[in-house]
Amino acid sequence: MALTIDFAGRVVLVTGGTRGVGAGIARTFMEAGAAVEVCGRTDPGGDASGPAFTRVDVRDEEQVARWVDAAAGRHGRIDVVVNNAGGAPFTAFASASPRFHRRVTDLNFLAGVFLAQAAHPVMNAQESGGVVLNITSVSARRPSPGTAVYGAAKAALESLTRSLAVEWAPRVRVNAVSCGLVETEGAADHYGDPARMERVAATIPRGVFAAPADVGHACALLASPLAAHVTGAVLNVDGGGEWPAFLQYAPGVEMLRESAP
Numbered sequence: 001m002a003l004t005i006d007f008a009g010r011v012v013l014v015t016g017g018t019r020g021v022g023a024g025i026a027r028t029f030m031e032a033g034a035a036v037e038v039c040g041r042t043d044p045g046g047d048a049s050g051p052a053f054t055r056v057d058v059r060d061e062e063q064v065a066r067w068v069d070a071a072a073g074r075h076g077r078i079d080v081v082v083n084n085a086g087g088a089p090f091t092a093f094a095s096a097s098p099r100f101h102r103r104v105t106d107l108n109f110l111a112g113v114f115l116a117q118a119a120h121p122v123m124n125a126q127e128s129g130g131v132v133l134n135i136t137s138v139s140a141r142r143p144s145p146g147t148a149v150y151g152a153a154k155a156a157l158e159s160l161t162r163s164l165a166v167e168w169a170p171r172v173r174v175n176a177v178s179c180g181l182v183e184t185e186g187a188a189d190h191y192g193d194p195a196r197m198e199r200v201a202a203t204i205p206r207g208v209f210a211a212p213a214d215v216g217h218a219c220a221l222l223a224s225p226l227a228a229h230v231t232g233a234v235l236n237v238d239g240g241g242e243w244p245a246f247l248q249y250a251p252g253v254e255m256l257r258e259s260a261p
Contacts, residue, residue: 005224007034011075012223013068015058015115016085017051018044020184021135024212025082025219026051032220037071040085058085058111059103061118068118077126080223081119083112083157084135088150101149108153109160116164120172129171131223134161135215136178138238158234165232173231175222180238183209205240 012029016022017038030036030051039056054070056063072078086108091100116132123130136154144151157176164174181191181204191197201208218237221227 003226005032005220005226007032007079007220007224010034010079011071011077012036012080012082013071013078013115013119014038014051014082014084015056015111016040017082018042018053020186021179021182021212021215022082022084024214025084025135025216028213028216028220029080029223034080035075037067039067058114059106061110061114064111064114065118068115068122072122078119078122078130079126079128080131080133081115082133082135082219083115085111086135086137086150086154088147090146092146093148096149104149105153108150109156112157112160116160116174120168123172124168126171129173132164132168132172132174133219133222134158134174134176135219136161136176136234138178138180138236138241140178142242161234162232169231173227175227175231176234177215177218177222178234178236178238179210179215180204180236180241181209182212182215184212203242204238205243208239210237210239 007029012034014022014026014036017026018040022038026036026038036051037054038051039054039058041055041057043053043055044050054067056067058064068078088104088108112134119130119132134157136158137151139147139151140154140158158178161174161176168174181200191200197209215237218235222230222233222235
């Protein structure tokens with residue numbers, strides 16, 4: 001029997017779903033047949049073939065609750081919510097203002113709290129339950145200089161994922177997708193010109209950045225019946241992580257690379 005992922009008749013909400021990773025996630029669920037709604041602070045423009053858009057500041061719990069309630073009213077159900085909105089500019093911790101740290105925390109942690117809490121009553125009342133997916137980062141589990149509070153917020157989100165998976169079982173599953181480096185529209189702003197991006201990609205064992213669709217496919221798997229017994233998990237989509245720094249100086253690295261097919 002062939003394995004398929006079919007979301008026909010299912011409703012999926014994606015925060016920050018108008019560009020980058022979020023757009024890749026939304027597109028994947030749409031291709032699998034789901035009715036997809038996205039939110040963000042900037043309207044991407046009218047595209048009749050794209051997901052329905054609502055302007056929402058996900059740091060505002062009342063706006064998030066109104067969006068979730070309205071979507072549930074339109075569709076009669078909510079099956080998957082993807083807490084994707086996030087990010088932070090590179091900023092030295094010591095010189096950043098308290099207001100900056102608070103806004104980064106609100107966007108990368110509390111926004112996920114608000115979305116999960118708003119969706120839970122709808123999902124818990126459904127016989128089929130529902131799935132909450134939190135998009136986190138490798139920065140949650142490795143040093144994140146320049147984005148220290150972002151990394152700490154993502155670590156908190158992973159901890160929340162594990163706790164809610166227990167608290168909301170068995171009806172609502174809660175998982176996270178931990179992203180490594182992803183090539184999006186704004187990647188060059190963060191990693192530099194193509195030559196610099198190529199050097200950055202060389203630090204990834206697979207040798208390439210992820211595509212937004214790679215994250216979308218991981219989300220579709222975790223939200224599907226194929227992962228029915230998976231909850232409280234953090235799935236790494238990072239191409240193998242990073243080459244250990246010492247290997248650039250150790251003689252064994254040449255041997256490892258020469259033995260590769």
